[in-house]
Amino acid sequence: MTSAIPLAEALIACPSVTPATGAVFDCLDAALVPLGFAVHRSLDGEAPDGPVENLFAIRQGPPGSRHFAFAGHLDVVPPGEGWTSGAFVPEVRGDLLHGRGAVDMKGAIAAMVAAVADIPANAGTLSFVITGDEEGPARFGTVALIEHIRAVDSIPDLCLVGEPTSVSRLGDTAKIGRRGSVNIWLTVEGREGHVAYPHLADNPAPRMIALLAELDALVLDHGTDWFQASNLEITEIAIGNPAANVIPSRARARISIRFNDLHTGQGLAARVAEIAHRHGGTSHATISGEAFLTEPGPFSALVAAAVEAETGIAPELSTTGGTSDARFLKALCPVIEFGLCNATMHKRDEAVALADLDALAAIYRRIALTALIPQ
Secondary structure (H helix, E strand, C coil), rough: CCHHHHHHHHCCCCCEEECCCCCHHHHHHHHHHHHCCCCEEEEEEEEEEEEEEEEEEEEECCCCCCCCEEEECCEECCCCCCCCCCCHHHCCCCCCCEECHHHHHHHHHHHHHHHHHHCHHCCCCEEEEEEECCCCCCCCHHHHHHHHHHHCCCCCCEEEEECECCCCCCCCEEEEECCCEEEEEEEEECEEECCCCCCCCCCCHHHHHHHHHHHCCCCCCCCCCCCCCCCEEEEEEEECCCCEEEEEEEEEEEEEECCCCCCCCCHHHHHHHHHHCCCCCCEEEEEEEECCCCCHHHHHHHHHHHHHHCCCCEEEEEEECCCHHHHHHHCCCCEEEECEEEECCCCCCEEEEEHHHHHHHHHHHHHHHHHHHHC
């Protein structure tokens, strides 16, 4: 098979802190065109730190053939300090390839390209759905790509996202769903005044404390067959009062809820708003994504069989972890996430085992071929 390692090195060598544009997309573009892919690139929206580049590449199979999509992102989190070698200088040390994005997820994208290089064009339609805005707000990335895919009538039958799902060794975990996420900002207004004259003021802090105590005591659910229990976390409390002898005029806080498919983001936001109102407060919610589940069935069995055939491991089907762009792609077709070991993602000296890159390419090839030509 074609090795994924050279392309992984080339992608890592392109700095692409979110939102990513330019050279890293040029690199992927140059790898796909010789394989017969028609590449569409666009700059969509304007993230806080600049424009977002997206890429949709498709290689059409015979009329009426099935369509399998690979999806992922080329943007990475900031590298931070203290790397043994440069974060964007790919370096092989021993049996590991180091560099930002090695596992999350330039390595997986390289494995996808290596996989399709060895799939005959007459097997079916293949596509790549690649964004530069997954690690950021994700407002102008995959959402814009989905609009384009619908506009050109190229909706896939199945989609695999290359997030690093494996935990202890390649192949041990695949994700068939994710919990939803909603962040809610809380405000309680008061009236400032001298602490010695509390009757002339209205301290918002006790009401905020009571509000947060009620929220913290909520038991949202006890989990489901496929999801852990939803959890509500207080992530910020702020009054911003520089004076020790002044009752503040306002108290603010923020909570984050990760929820399973017993809830919706809007439903939870409304519940929190009602509680905040009873304590004299207001709330504002941002829903990052709804919970979703790709029910275990033919697609998950296909993925599990491919993984076991190449690694000897039957992967655990899981819904744990944070959000991913699968939360958007599930609107198009069934979606599953499978990729490299995630132990070093978002860390200094991020690294992938060289053997895992080519093993992943073999797994991806087997998944795509079986999806295109069901056995």
